[in-house]
Amino acid sequence: xxxxxPRTRKIAGLSAAPVAVLVAGLxxxxxxxxxxxxxxxxxxxxxxxxxxxxxxxxxxxxxxTVENLVPGATGERCIVVxxxxxxxxxxxxxxxxxxxxxxxxxxxxxxxxxxxxxxxxDSCDGFTPVPGALPAQSLTTLAQANRDYAxxxxxxxxxxxxxxxxxxxxxxxxxxxxxxQTQIDALQGSxxxxxxxxxxxxxxxx
Amino acid sequence: MTxxxxxxxxxxxxxxxxxxxxxxxxxxxxxxxxxxxxxxxxVIETGSMExxxxxxxxxxxxxxxxxxxxxxxxxxxxxxxxxxxxxxVERPVLHRIVIDHEDGTYATAGDANAEVDSTPMIxxxxxxxxxxxxxxxxxxxxxxxxxxxxxxxxxxxxTVAALLLTLAVFVPRGHDDEDDGVSDTQEPPAxxxxxxxTVAGVAVLGGLTGxxxxxxxxxxxxxxxxxxxxxxxxxxxxxxxxxxPFALLASTRLTDHTPLGHPSSVGGSVGSHPGLAVEGLQxxxxxxxxxxxxxxxxxxxxxxxxxARALESALLARPATASRPTVLTGRITPGIYTSSTGAFTVTxxxxxxxxxxxxxxxxxxxxxxxxxxxxRVLLSNLARAAHVYWTATGNITLGISTTxxxxxxxxxNIAANLTPGSPTQRLTLEGRLISLxxxxxxxxxxxxxxxxxxxx
Numbered sequence: 289x290x291x292x293x294p295r296t297r298k299i300a301g302l303s304a305a306p307v308a309v310l311v312a313g314l315x316x317x318x319x320x321x322x323x324x325x326x327x328x329x330x331x332x333x334x335x336x337x338x339x340x341x342x343x344x345x346x347x348x349x350x351x352x353t354v355e356n357l358v359p360g361a362t363g364e365r366c367i368v369v370x371x372x373x374x375x376x377x378x379x380x381x382x383x384x385x386x387x388x389x390x391x392x393x394x395x396x397x398x399x400x401x402x403x404x405x406x407x408x409x410d411s412c413d414g415f416t417p418v419p420g421a422l423p424a425q426s427l428t429t430l431a432q433a434n435r436d437y438a439x440x441x442x443x444x445x446x447x448x449x450x451x452x453x454x455x456x457x458x459x460x461x462x463x464x465x466x467x468x469q470t471q472i473d474a475l476q477g478s479x480x481x482x483x484x485x486x487x488x489x490x491x492x493x494x
Numbered sequence: 495m496t497x498x499x500x501x502x503x504x505x506x507x508x509x510x511x512x513x514x515x516x517x518x519x520x521x522x523x524x525x526x527x528x529x530x531x532x533x534x535x536x537v538i539e540t541g542s543m544e545x546x547x548x549x550x551x552x553x554x555x556x557x558x559x560x561x562x563x564x565x566x567x568x569x570x571x572x573x574x575x576x577x578x579x580x581x582x583v584e585r586p587v588l589h590r591i592v593i594d595h596e597d598g599t600y601a602t603a604g605d606a607n608a609e610v611d612s613t614p615m616i617x618x619x620x621x622x623x624x625x626x627x628x629x630x631x632x633x634x635x636x637x638x639x640x641x642x643x644x645x646x647x648x649x650x651x652x653t654v655a656a657l658l659l660t661l662a663v664f665v666p667r668g669h670d671d672e673d674d675g676v677s678d679t680q681e682p683p684a685x686x687x688x689x690x691x692t693v694a695g696v697a698v699l700g701g702l703t704g705x706x707x708x709x710x711x712x713x714x715x716x717x718x719x720x721x722x723x724x725x726x727x728x729x730x731x732x733x734x735x736x737x738x739p740f741a742l743l744a745s746t747r748l749t750d751h752t753p754l755g756h757p758s759s760v761g762g763s764v765g766s767h768p769g770l771a772v773e774g775l776q777x778x779x780x781x782x783x784x785x786x787x788x789x790x791x792x793x794x795x796x797x798x799x800x801x802a803r804a805l806e807s808a809l810l811a812r813p814a815t816a817s818r819p820t821v822l823t824g825r826i827t828p829g830i831y832t833s834s835t836g837a838f839t840v841t842x843x844x845x846x847x848x849x850x851x852x853x854x855x856x857x858x859x860x861x862x863x864x865x866x867x868x869x870r871v872l873l874s875n876l877a878r879a880a881h882v883y884w885t886a887t888g889n890i891t892l893g894i895s896t897t898x899x900x901x902x903x904x905x906x907n908i909a910a911n912l913t914p915g916s917p918t919q920r921l922t923l924e925g926r927l928i929s930l931x932x933x934x935x936x937x938x939x940x941x942x943x944x945x946x947x948x949x950x
Contacts, residue, residue, distance in 0.1 A: 351720035481724075
């Protein structure tokens with residue numbers, strides 16, 4: 289075996305540049321094609337659960353199912369929200385999909401959402417709130433004022449440590465103060481439902 | 495032999511280093527040159543568009559012309575409002591448009607996010623459509639911005655090393671020429687070539703760390719939630735039903751003790767059920783004092799008792815508006831009142847003020863209800879006796895010469911005006927007395943000199 293001849297060295301030196309440019313171009317072309325011409329996103333792909341995940345302890349049960357309201361009645365429910373994310377971010381609470389009644393029962397169900405520690409879905413025993421709760425307001429107001437992440441409240445800063453959790457407590461009241469019996473009776477048979485949503489968004493990169 | 499192998503390895507490493515340098519230069523050019531044609535580039539800071547787009551990639555974007563449709567399915571850079579960002583600062587975000595809501599708003603999502611972004615986007619927020627993805631080339635700028643000096647330093651060192659290797663292998667130096675045994679007389683002067691390569695390398699290093707591309711975030715989002723529903727079935731109605739025609743309805747025994755020659759007048763039916771005793775009350779004959787029918791244990795009395803018990807349930811089902819102390823006197827506004835002591839005692843004049851609402855209800859609930867002698871229940875401001883209810887889980891006792899208004903329901907016994915007294919000491923009642931007989935002993939009604947009318 290001989291040492292590389294000057295000719296070989298020259299070929300290597302001169303061909304390196306075109307090869308590199310070609311490889312760079314291919315990388316850009318391939319990446320752009322894959323990222324920008326695909327017209328559907330990979331729904332339910334495994335990346336999502338790997339990087340950011342938010343779960344709660346309701347095990348699929350509804351937070352509130354009150355089938356027989358009595359004027360002035362009140363109730364509470366706690367739910368533990370757990371972040372399994374590796375990136376820091378902020379969780380905010382908001383409402384979605386308010387389905388009201390013609391008689392406007394949603395105007396008279398007041399809901400207060402607090403964040404704190406302790407408690408679980410089965411019992412609020414041991415729940416201790418932290419400042420920053422959303423004030424008690426009617427579902428109608430909530431659905432307008434806290435309708436998405438941007439308008440959400442009761443914020444929780446996550447550190448990006450998988451498994452960190454916090455507890456949210458919802459307290460509702462069927463508020464019939466300042467209502468006449470006739471007005472209360474007009475709500476008879478009404479049903480209202482709403483989804484309570486917690487959303488985590490990762491922080492911007494520093 | 496070792497020297498031969500070494501010279502091949504040296505050539506190979508030198509070539510690889512040169513390929514690396516040229517590739518970086520080429521990628522940087524692709525990222526920067528489109529800017530000359532009005533496009534712009536952005537460094538991706540976060541990984542929500544993975545696996546296609548990773549942090550450190552540079553995305554080159556074109557403007558979205560006004561006459562072009564919004565590229566649903568495509569990747570765009572848009573300005574996310576301050577409120578939608580955890581930091582509370584307006585940021586450019588690079589995400590894919592996944593849903594056209596057909597109301598002028600679009601849902602966007604990061605490819606790595608299971609959910610779509612909660613805040614919808616409008617066309618005006620779009621600042622560019624992604625055209626070219628240049629991998630890795632924004633990493634130095636990202637490291638610098640994030641203060642990650644270790645990877646930045648390693649990369650800079652590797653690049654400098656590649657530069658030096660390239661210079662060493664491909665740019666002839668004095669002793670290299672001796673090895674070759676051939677004089678490269680056609681080559682430019684070695685010093686000039688070396689200088690050019692160095693300038694190029696430094697330019698690449700400096701250019702990459704200071705890549706003039708504004709960063710875009712691509713935030714991760716995840717959501718969870720729970721459903722909530724409420725239903726108000728309603729309260730059982732407050733209605734007398736078939737008890738309406740009855741002025742006096744007892745469960746076991748109904749007795750009018752009015753002495754002979756004293757006045758007694760009942761403006762409605764009287765009855766008992768399941769008891770059969772109705773004493774001192776006749777709807778015909780010389781001592782006629784009942785202006786309805788007399789129903790001792792009849793079906794009509796049974797039906798009336800059923801509805802009276804339902805009425806009591808409806809009255810008790812409603813939440814109280816206020817709890818009051820024992821003594822009821824003076825002026826009271828509409829409401830559902832419970833006793834804080836278990837007893838209510840009407841003393842003197844009690845004025846029920848409907849405040850102009852003829853439908854206003856007054857409901858008083860206690861264990862025992864008493865009206866002191868000569869006390870009166872008065873109606874004011876359109877209050878109506880038909881909308882006044884008194885329920886006692888025990889006994890109701892109306893004293894001598896009382897004026898009572900409303901429907902009185904007792905689970906125990908009801909006694910009204912029980913005194914031998916004079917003909918002028920009457921019980922004046924606009925309403926009804928009903929003893930439900932649901933507690934024992936109980937179920938009797940005893941009255942003396944009643945003058946009752948059914949409320950309009």
